[in-house]
Structure formats: structure tokens, C-alpha cells
Amino acid sequence: MNSHQNHPGAHDAEDLTPAGEDLAALLERLLSQAKGKTQKNLADESGVTYQTLNAWMNRTRGTSRIDPDRLRALAGAFREWGVETSVREFFEAVGRPAPGRLSEERESRLLKLYRQLPPDKQRLLVEDAEIMTKIVSGQ
Structure with a gap:
């Protein structure tokens, strides 16, 4: 089993996040690239409740303490849908350093x-x- 299988969403792609993009902007940008997918689809696929995801996207709930596995799950959902993204993008969008590569x-x-x-x-x-x-x- 490789490290990508150990942790869904593990990806070593270059940083794809535009400078200063917060989680709401990142999610909106990536959802626009996921043709036919909605916030509800993303919530279902990532295991995040729709209410929580919607609050993040509307900036009515803080994002600095999101569990790292949730960030990985969000990135993994987009990648399953063929949208190019990385876990690093999600960590940077919530203002946290991305975890190191898995060994x-x-x-x-x-x-x-x-x-x-x-x-x-x-x-x-x-x-x-x-x-x-x-x-x-x-x-």
C-alpha cells in the first residue's frame, strides 16, 4: 500500500491555490470545475455535513480548527471527480501548514x-x- 492509499487526499502536486484564497473561495473554485456536482454531493462524498460545508462556504463558521482528515477528504472528493487539487491547497486555505509527505x-x-x-x-x-x-x- 502506498502513502496515497494510507491517507486519502495525499497528493504531492504543486501548490495550486491562488495567493490569499480562503477555504470558501477554494471550494467555490473547485466546485465550478466539478461539472454537475453540488455542495450536497461534496458533503456526501467527503463525510462533512451539508450544514457545516455550507457554513464554511458562506464564511459563517470558522475554518482554522477543521480536522486534517476532513481537509484530506474534501481534496479526495474533488480528485475522485477529476478535479486537479492537492491537500496542501486545503491546508493553506485554512491558514495551516500542510503535513509532510508520508513515508x-x-x-x-x-x-x-x-x-x-x-x-x-x-x-x-x-x-x-x-x-x-x-x-x-x-x-
Whole structure:
């Protein structure tokens, strides 16, 4: 399994987002390229409720704390529809740094190390990773 299969929406395309484009503008632009697709289709395909997606598109709900998997799912839906996009576009549109490329070798090594730790140390490692994720995402 390659890294693209591990995380839907993983894509190493060049940054395609026009400078300063927020999530609402990005979604509108990409939906205009997805012929015959609607906000409802996007909500269904990505697992985001229609109400939440609509609020993002109308800028009535903040986007800085969107779960990274939701951003990946949105990018994945567009790519399934043949629209060229990248996960990086979505992260930049919400003002967050895009995660690094996935490495199966590194992921496997980390999991192996994790499994070698006693339960209390596994818990600490997970807590540390959660803290690092919050720092990186600006939360």
C-alpha cells in the first residue's frame, strides 16, 4: 500500500491555490470545475455535513480548527471527480501548514517503536504527538 492509499487526499502536486484564497473561495473554485456536482454531493462524498460545508462556504463558521482528515477528504472528493487539487491547497486555505509527505518506512518504524513501549510510555508518546500537532496547527 502506498502513502496515497494510507491517507486519502495525499497528493504531492504543486501548490495550486491562488495567493490569499480562503477555504470558501477554494471550494467555490473547485466546485465550478466539478461539472454537475453540488455542495450536497461534496458533503456526501467527503463525510462533512451539508450544514457545516455550507457554513464554511458562506464564511459563517470558522475554518482554522477543521480536522486534517476532513481537509484530506474534501481534496479526495474533488480528485475522485477529476478535479486537479492537492491537500496542501486545503491546508493553506485554512491558514495551516500542510503535513509532510508520508513515508511508509518512517510510519512503520514509529509504530514498531511505539509497540515496544510499556502502556504508560505509549500514553505519554500519544500525548506528546497531540501537543506537537496542536502547536503546528496553531491551536
